[in-house]
Amino acid sequence: MFIQTDRINIEQIVEELYDFSKPGAIAIKDVLTARGRIALYRGVMALKHSFKKAEPKVNNITQDFKYLYIEQVEEQLINTEFLLSVNQLKAEYGEIYRKIAQAAQFSSSEFSSLGFNWYKAGSNGISPHRDFETDSDLVSIFCIDGHARFCICSDYEKNNSVKLDSTPGNLILLRAARNKDEQKYRPMHYVETIISEKLTAIFRHETKSVQH
Secondary structure: OOEOHHHOOHHHHHHHHHOOOOOOEEEEOOOEOHHHHHHHHHHHHHOHHHOEEOOOEEOOEEEEOEEEEHHHOOHHHOOHHHHHHHHHHHHHHHHHHHHHHHHHOOOOOOOOEEEEEEEOOOOOEEEEEOOOOOEEEEEEEEEEEEEEEEEEEOOOOOOOOEEEOOOOOOEEEEEOEOOHHHHHHOOEEEEEEEEEEEEEEEEEEEOOOOOO
16 A cells, blocks of 8 residues: 555645645645655666656756656566556555545546655755646655755745655645646745655646636
């Protein structure tokens, strides 16, 4: 078992994320088990050479991390043990995601992407930003290893910053748009103060455009 399902309260998630009077971001403690964290960390580190460096600057956003999207890696390059770990995480979280999707009336009941972000100790992280407009419904971030400061804020100057608990094992959920009118409600967030190597797994549902 990789996910402690008893930590997940679907009704609370929907209330916190899709009530637009609220920030649209929450951290849930101790969702990922120690076994899950260890298996994922070992597997990701075996693919270290496949990570790509993020563009240092995109528009007003500065970035200092590497990333890997599992769906872009040829399956034969992934060792069997890690492939089993990835499939187990996807299967366990897929059941939870479908329940959230039904309760919150998502555009899709499935996520379409699993990526990993890797921040070196002492890196600059990523400055305040909103996730891609093509990320719809929900962005789910599993904290696998390391310690850093993960915050939501109201603007590029980090005003009204609120820290979310990104301790290893925790799950951070960020509201994404279910339709074009909700784009403005996506929370701005940033990562900084990378105390020790930080590794996260990120589930997204990607669309070419958000209609409805």
